[in-house]
Amino acid sequence: MIEPDIIAEQVRMCAACPKMCRHVCPTFFAWRSDAPTPHGRALLLHQEITGTREIDERGVEVLYQCLECSHCLTWCKPEIDIATLVEIKRRDLVKAGKQPKGISRLTDLVKKNHNPFDEDHSKRNDWIKTNDSKGPRILYFTGCTAAYREKDSAQDTVSLLEKLGYSVEVTSDEWCCGSPLIRTGDVDAGMELASHNVELLNSIDAEEILVTCPGCYRVLTSDYPDSGHELNKPVLHVSEFLSKSSDKLPKGEFGGSITFHDPCHLGRHSGIYDAPREVIAAVSGSSVVEMERNKENASCCGNGAGLRTLFPDHAKKIGDERIRHAKNVDAQYLVTSCPFCKNMLASQSGADITVLDLPELVVMAEKMQYDKID
């Protein structure tokens, strides 16, 4: 938690900065206005703190026009993390019942169905096929996007783990990790999900918990323990897990260059940059062709922190731009390691570039290998 006087000092500096990070802010790109920008958000907070002006309804909207991608932080010499300050303010707004209606609806949906997509909880992941295996037990926390929107990614993850000799456990009792609620300010509702998930996951006999969604990863490894919800086994992201077994991964001829999109929650928020690249290199036999904006400087896909829920057209515009970045380097494949990013990027990609989540790429390599032998 950041002390109020530190917040005041930080927004004071940011609010009057000559906009040295704005050029990478995805919402500035989408709106082309100085309102949804880091200094715009800071100015709202600064004026409220100094008593100059209250945050009105439009101000609230501006605070929800933030992807919390923290790309601005990469370009900020004084290291002011506006994403965190916005998230702290969102908590106040939720407590005061001032969040946008779209966010309230999102919260209600998650409370009702345990997922943000208004889908039936009973159909969450009962469709995933697992085989009996005597290998080490690994618990796959599917997350909502893979469970309901990127089913190939979820099934490929299971198949892959089993091929690597693991016994995969999937529990239909898992609930949304809470990321959509925590990031949009409803920490209490998020922590109710945390309580359920921690109790459930701790009761299952497995050596490790594996996640493919970096949003889930950040929540399980950071937000849960920060609020006293301790898991009793390590949590690994699929990219870390696969990179440790890179010598056992299949090799494929992809016939085109592969670029990698760093998910914000995996990269800037969790510091994992190399593992997915190692996996791609292992299965494709060549290094990732980097987009100009990569790793700490990677652009957001446009899908985070409630933006797609509230402003779908602007979110898609940001996704479009990331596709353009991939095409700029003549990539035939745009790989990411996040079902949520994959979902956005694939929706904007068109026919001349293939978007894959990391487990899908690995399974594709295996199929290519099999086809070659065949």
Next chain:
Amino acid sequence: MLDEKTKKKAFEQITKIVDAEHITRFETDQILNAHDAWPLSEAKIRAGETLPLADLIVFPGTVDEVSQTLVVANELKIPVTPVGGGAGTCGGTLPIYGGIQLDLKRLNKITEIDHASMVVRVQAGVVGIDLEEEVNRFGYTTGHTPTSLRASNIGGFIATRSGGSMSSLYGKIEDLTLGLQVVLPDGSIIESKAVPRHSVGPDLRQLFIGSEGTLGIITEATLRLFPIPDKRQFRSISFPDVHSGIEAIRKIFRVGILPSVVRLYDPEDAALSFSMHFEFEEGHCMLLLAFEGDPKKVEIDETKSIQICLDEGGTDQGDGPSKRWWEHRYDMYYPTRLTTGGYAIGDTIDIVATYDKLENVYHAMKEAMETEEAIVMSHFSHMYQNGGSIYMIFFTSQPDAETAWATYNKIWDVGVAACLREGGTMSHQHGVGLSRSTYTEDELGSSFSVLKKIKEALDPNGIMNPGKLGLGVRK
């Protein structure tokens, strides 16, 4: 500010031109979009003050939308303040009389690169860094890299007659702009053809370069491009005093060498900028040089320049200080706890003069500004064959806002007065805006009447950015 009736009328008419989602009347948007990079604006924001606000902000998406919006504004006699990146340092984009803030950020297309002619056509709302990165992809540079590159837009570069850190080699924006598209206050769209030189009367393109939105709105430009240099070499030399450093610079240009970077830091600025990282004699100045282009030519230019510097009493400091400046050249633009604490305020008076006057201007300004409780440090940068610019940087910290703003204004008054008295010109690259507006008549002298007549002819209703450039000041 507009009365409610006029505001309503303007809104109704402009929504027929520009989609309603690109016009805003919300106060929150007006506040968040008023923010420029004038140090006085920034200090006021920090102090909890509100900057002047527009009644409407219009974000046109095409030149036709700009044109039709100006027709409405002209008919209703509404002030129009154009804004690009909002990164100007002189208050030039503040809508001090309300009205319409015409924001060009949606005009953000890089239309065409002509590889044969090495030029690029670009819309006014493209951010500088976005253009530079795009042309870099094809092996070019614009040669225009001001410290504000990440925040300022092409239209703003041209409207303020801006200069980049390598202007000694590549020139300022007036040298880099070959063609212009401008919308006049009556809505007519004019084109100044992109040609390298011409002899068809006065260069009308130059009339709008530096016009700061007072004569029309720049919507597109054709800019020159240069191949990315094969080599860039840095070198640094310390000098016992400002005089010997300036003499070395003057002689380097005199033998026909054009370094890309030439920056002479006076003892105070050298101490602040380099003494914590490099060892050199206390009280000495530091000259930073960079040479770029063909490696063989770079080597010859560097060798000759160093010899000139040594002959003038300089001491070779290797590439360290120069390289460090290059790697950290954007850092000084960020706020720090020191420069933003309390009612601290600083600014730069970027003046320009010929070599015969340069040192006198420097000493006179420094002395005058220091009498007003300013900490003053300076560097001579943007140097040319016939003279160059001085960054007279000052800083003051006062116990309350009222004293701080008054002290700030007083430092400006005495600084500019000293500059003009000694034969300097009050701005090299930052423009005039509000901070220098009241000095414009003194600066231009007898030629100010020409500027006024041009303004009256092109903008008889005085709608374009009133109060800036010494023009259209209202009560």
